[in-house]
Amino acid sequence: MTLSLPEFNYVRRLVLDQSAIVLEEDKGYLVESRLLPLARREGIASINLLVQKLQAEPFSGLHRLAVEAMTTNETSFFRDFHPFEALKKFVLPDLITRRAAERALSVWCAASSSGQEPYSLAMLIRENFPQLVSWKIRILATDLSTDILARAREGRYSQLEVNRGLPASLLVKYFEKRGCDWYLRDEIRSMVNYQIVNLAGAWPFLPPVDIVMIRNVLIYFGVESKKEILAKVQRVLRPDGYLFLGGAETTFSINDSFERVQFERATCYRLRKT
Numbered sequence: 001m002t003l004s005l006p007e008f009n010y011v012r013r014l015v016l017d018q019s020a021i022v023l024e025e026d027k028g029y030l031v032e033s034r035l036l037p038l039a040r041r042e043g044i045a046s047i048n049l050l051v052q053k054l055q056a057e058p059f060s061g062l063h064r065l066a067v068e069a070m071t072t073n074e075t076s077f078f079r080d081f082h083p084f085e086a087l088k089k090f091v092l093p094d095l096i097t098r099r100a101a102e103r104a105l106s107v108w109c110a111a112s113s114s115g116q117e118p119y120s121l122a123m124l125i126r127e128n129f130p131q132l133v134s135w136k137i138r139i140l141a142t143d144l145s146t147d148i149l150a151r152a153r154e155g156r157y158s159q160l161e162v163n164r165g166l167p168a169s170l171l172v173k174y175f176e177k178r179g180c181d182w183y184l185r186d187e188i189r190s191m192v193n194y195q196i197v198n199l200a201g202a203w204p205f206l207p208p209v210d211i212v213m214i215r216n217v218l219i220y221f222g223v224e225s226k227k228e229i230l231a232k233v234q235r236v237l238r239p240d241g242y243l244f245l246g247g248a249e250t251t252f253s254i255n256d257s258f259e260r261v262q263f264e265r266a267t268c269y270r271l272r273k274t
């Protein structure tokens with residue numbers, strides 16, 4: 001490893017404090033491979049000098065960039081398929097009945113990365129629930145990373161990205177090809193609002209939501225952080241709302257207020273009735 005143990009431990013502590021992401025002792029290679037491009041971009045000659053600069057200076061944009069560099073932004077359209085089938089067949093029809101008087105629905109995609117998840121949901125709504133056109137639909141997508149949210153807002157995807165999970169019919173209907181990339185049309189892009197929210201920090205005021213999707217992010221956190229975050233989700237989710245986690249995540253033995261609900265091959269969680 002190029003970094004000394006104290007330098008490596010400094011990065012681990014910084015990332016834990018600022019994002020709740022736990023970097024295990026054997027993740028030296030990961031830290032180095034993620035910090036190297038940042039050092040290059042900033043014109044710093046080595047990752048040792050980068051870390052020494054971080055250690056010496058008060059918290060700044062560089063610290064934020066170092067933390068963001070350690071996040072994993074892996075995502076895809078309609079990721080895991082089954083949760084989106086459950087949304088289409090069970091969850092949205094149920095909520096549409098429950099909210100018929102309000103004519104409003106709100107979804108929060110926490111840790112939305114480059115936008116494939118909230119945009120999949122927006123396309124799913126537009127395709128399958130034409131009656132919602134006159135409803136107030138609020139899709140809020142948040143993430144820790146400023147750069148990744150800027151990408152999401154832009155709605156520009158490479159050929160490789162649109163090849164992952166996006167049906168061809170939706171590609172031709174909702175995207176426009178310019179040069180090598182595909183741009184999401186405003187009709188879908190404008191359905192999603194973006195905001196920076198660090199799940200590990202103080203949350204801004206979030207109005208109660210019907211669906212929370214917080215997928216493939218809790219896996220990076222320790223148990224105490226998961227407990228704190230799910231306790232806050234519990235307060236934001238409406239009592240009859242739905243929570244979706246990633247395939248490797250669960251509320252089990254972390255927050256007993258949630259119960260598991262199975263829809264065909266999809267799992268989601270609802271607040272137990274008290």
Ligand SMILES: C[S@@+](CC[C@H](N)C(=O)[O-])C[C@H]1O[C@@H](n2cnc3c(N)ncnc32)[C@H](O)[C@@H]1O
Pocket residue numbers: 018019020021071072073074075076079110111112113114117142143144145148197198199200201214215216217246
């Ligand atoms: C693996 S992606 C998951 C994207 C999407 N939810 C999905 O399942 O495809 C994880 C995302 O979590 C974000 N993230 C990591 N720590 C975070 C934190 N403390 N607060 C908010 N977002 C965070 C990362 O920036 C990254 O975009």
